[in-house]
Amino acid sequence: MDDCVFCKIARGDIATEKIYEDDVVVAFNDVSPQAPVHALVIPKDHYGHLGDGVPADVLGSLFSAVPEVARRAGIAESGYRVIVNSGPDANQTVPHLHVHVMGGRGMSHGMVSFEGEATDGR
Numbered sequence: 001m002d003d004c005v006f007c008k009i010a011r012g013d014i015a016t017e018k019i020y021e022d023d024v025v026v027a028f029n030d031v032s033p034q035a036p037v038h039a040l041v042i043p044k045d046h047y048g049h050l051g052d053g054v055p056a057d058v059l060g061s062l063f064s065a066v067p068e069v070a071r072r073a074g075i076a077e078s079g080y081r082v083i084v085n086s087g088p089d090a091n092q093t094v095p096h097l098h099v100h101v102m103g104g105r106g107m108s109h110g111m112v113s114f115e116g117e118a119t120d121g122r
Contacts, residue, residue, distance in 0.1 A: 016029075037073045038101075
């Protein structure tokens with residue numbers, strides 16, 4: 001996609017410091033981090049979301065890159081959270097499949113909060 005910001009990063013049209021790259025995926029730091037370490041792993045080919053007919057080998061490459069990204073970011077030993085937002089209700093802000101790798105300090109137990117609700121999910 002010509003106007004997709006993540007496609008532009010994957011093609012090298014937008015410069016970014018890459019944490020990891022192979023033939024299928026690229027990883028870089030999120031421009032709006034929500035943790036001390038917040039990286040994104042994206043496929044180089046455009047898929048809008050997790051349910052967009054992503055081939056199994058691409059999904060394998062995407063998730064196989066996560067431990068290496070965590071290692072390079074210095075959070076492999078202390079732990080990290082992996083999140084995929086898919087679609088508007090999940091608040092996916094860029095319509096290009098991406099995996100969040102977050103860590104760098106202890107996280108609370110709850111993983112999500114919903115609009116208009118207490119942060120404990122009720």
